[in-house]
Amino acid sequence: MSTTERATQVVLGGTRGGPDVPTLRTDRWWLQPVVTVSILTAFVIYSTWSAFNPHNYYAGAALGRDLISPFYSPCLASSCAAGSRAGFFLQGWPLSPALLILIFPLGFRLTCYYYRRSYYRAFWWSPPACAVSDKHATYSGETRFPLIMQNAHRYFFYAGLVFNALLTYDAIRAFHQPGIGWGVTVGTLVLTLNATLLWLYSLSCHACRHLCGGQVKSFKAAPIRYRLWKLVTPLNARHMNFAWASLIFVALTDVYVRLVASGAITDLRLF
Amino acid sequence: MTDVTLRVWRGDASGGDFEEYVTEQNEGEVVLDLIHRIQATEAPDLACRWNCKAGKCGSCAAEINGKPRLLCMTRMDQLPEGPVTVTPMKTFPIIRDLVTDVSFNYRMAEKVPALLPPPMPEEGYRMFQEDVERGQEFRKCIECFMCQDVCHVIRDHEENKTNYAGPRFFIRYAELEMHPLDTNDRRDFIREEAGLGYCNITKCCTEVCPEHIKITDNAIIPLKERVVDAHYDPVAWLGRKIRRKTKTKAADAAVQPAP
Numbered sequence: 373m374s375t376t377e378r379a380t381q382v383v384l385g386g387t388r389g390g391p392d393v394p395t396l397r398t399d400r401w402w403l404q405p406v407v408t409v410s411i412l413t414a415f416v417i418y419s420t421w422s423a424f425n426p427h428n429y430y431a432g433a434a435l436g437r438d439l440i441s442p443f444y445s446p447c448l449a450s451s452c453a454a455g456s457r458a459g460f461f462l463q464g465w466p467l468s469p470a471l472l473i474l475i476f477p478l479g480f481r482l483t484c485y486y487y488r489r490s491y492y493r494a495f496w497w498s499p500p501a502c503a504v505s506d507k508h509a510t511y512s513g514e515t516r517f518p519l520i521m522q523n524a525h526r527y528f529f530y531a532g533l534v535f536n537a538l539l540t541y542d543a544i545r546a547f548h549q550p551g552i553g554w555g556v557t558v559g560t561l562v563l564t565l566n567a568t569l570l571w572l573y574s575l576s577c578h579a580c581r582h583l584c585g586g587q588v589k590s591f592k593a594a595p596i597r598y599r600l601w602k603l604v605t606p607l608n609a610r611h612m613n614f615a616w617a618s619l620i621f622v623a624l625t626d627v628y629v630r631l632v633a634s635g636a637i638t639d640l641r642l643f
Numbered sequence: 644m645t646d647v648t649l650r651v652w653r654g655d656a657s658g659g660d661f662e663e664y665v666t667e668q669n670e671g672e673v674v675l676d677l678i679h680r681i682q683a684t685e686a687p688d689l690a691c692r693w694n695c696k697a698g699k700c701g702s703c704a705a706e707i708n709g710k711p712r713l714l715c716m717t718r719m720d721q722l723p724e725g726p727v728t729v730t731p732m733k734t735f736p737i738i739r740d741l742v743t744d745v746s747f748n749y750r751m752a753e754k755v756p757a758l759l760p761p762p763m764p765e766e767g768y769r770m771f772q773e774d775v776e777r778g779q780e781f782r783k784c785i786e787c788f789m790c791q792d793v794c795h796v797i798r799d800h801e802e803n804k805t806n807y808a809g810p811r812f813f814i815r816y817a818e819l820e821m822h823p824l825d826t827n828d829r830r831d832f833i834r835e836e837a838g839l840g841y842c843n844i845t846k847c848c849t850e851v852c853p854e855h856i857k858i859t860d861n862a863i864i865p866l867k868e869r870v871v872d873a874h875y876d877p878v879a880w881l882g883r884k885i886r887r888k889t890k891t892k893a894a895d896a897a898v899q900p901a902p
Contacts, residue, residue, distance in 0.1 A: 387656040388734075389736075390706070499845065503711060514842075592774055
């Protein structure tokens with residue numbers, strides 16, 4: 373390491389110019405935090421309600437369907453609805469099966485670079501918007517516990533890939549309706565679109581881009597990783613879009629499955 | 644031609660306040676044109692740093708209606724109706740009027756560990772186009788320091804200036820870390836001395852960059868991931884041990900003899 377020893381000390385202090393006010397912005401800088409808070413709060417409330425209501429999360433053979441909510445897949449408790457249970461499951465789990473798995477997708481989104489930007493701004497006001505004073509007397513960023521745990525993002529990314537594979541399997545299985553045979557229903561399309569959006573969200577992740585090829589010193593020395601990096605880089609540029617689309621659609625998928633399972637609507641068979 | 648009101652902050656380290664100037668605005672003019680007109684007609688002592696008037700020197704960085712912008716690249720007709728507020732960059736100490744002391748950035752520049760290439764082979768060094776293109780984006784930086792100005796880590800917390808390099812230097816670190824001929828491993832330095840962990844990815848630096856450099860996505864986050872490789876990823880650590888492969892060796896592999 374060849375650090376320079378001639379670097380002079382930074383001198384703190386000095387009088388700053390301009391008025392001492394939180395911001396001089398006159399545009400609607402508050403709009404983006406308000407929208408973020410509204411959507412994320414609505415999602416947290418809905419997903420919490422859904423996780424603690426282990427009913428109607430699976431539309432099974434009785435309805436001639438095989439649709440499972442993404443909040444409950446894989447269903448790992450012995451209390452899971454008939455037909456929805458995964459090959460491996462826990463005996464005697466007293467709580468909702470969703471609580472066994474939701475930590476992984478939740479952790480993936482919580483440590484996601486895009487969501488970090490959004491909730492640091494909207495909920496923590498650190499800062500609420502660019503050139504608007506943050507609302508904290510001191511600031512240590514992500515250098516200390518608990519925020520240093522954001523560095524675990526890539527592990528949640530790995531777990532997210534497993535979940536994506538399972539949800540893709542669920543979507544493929546849904547095309548075979550029990551007692552009817554192979555066919556396409558609105559539910560199969562909903563599950564397929566949900567899995568697709570989740571794949572796009574995961575593959576556009578910054579950790580994915582880094583692991584694909586971003587970490588190499590020389591692209592020339594790692595041509596396959598360079599190709600992978602080039603594939604995921606355009607996706608990465610749309611990470612924000614995939615983050616919101618997949619978040620909203622996963623909740624809509626849960627709503628759809630619940631409506632079908634409860635008999636409120638019929639899952640229309642297209643062909 | 645219309646008249647427009649500019650509220651310009653006037654003052655120095657002993658204090659200051661806004662002064663209002665009503666001046667004419669012609670089609671296509673930028674804020675710097677009006678500042679020059681005010682200097683020529685009403686306030687010859689109004690201090691304003693500028694040079695190229697083409698968005699390439701970065702000298703005229705200030706805050707317009709509360710947002711860091713280049714005075715020479717901000718067209719008046721793109722601003723909302725009403726008085727236009729012009730203030731100096733908030734993060735740096737004031738010298739006078741719109742001129743600030745940006746020497747904090749020079750101190751941070753001095754700390755950057757330099758490129759350390761391996762011994763030159765007889766055939767000379769050779770870089771390939773893929774690797775040249777990767778760092779090209781970072782070399783567009785004009786050092787206007789607006790990214791430093793808007794970064795809340797030092798804008799709102801003066802005490803962090805001693806151990807936080809800021810977005811402008813994170814792109815410099817990224818450029819060096821992604822250089823195929825570089826053998827310096829700065830990851831510890833970036834974490835401990837440059838304060839990368841203070842950045843919470845709010846992307847304001849990217850929003851204000853006049854060169855549209857994707858500072859957060861292409862420099863800061865890749866650096867954060869490299870720090871994770873070195874410090875927070877036991878799988879990566881195990882992989883390195885098993886393969887006995889160091890970054891230096893990887894860099895050596897990129898050195899190709901010239902044809």
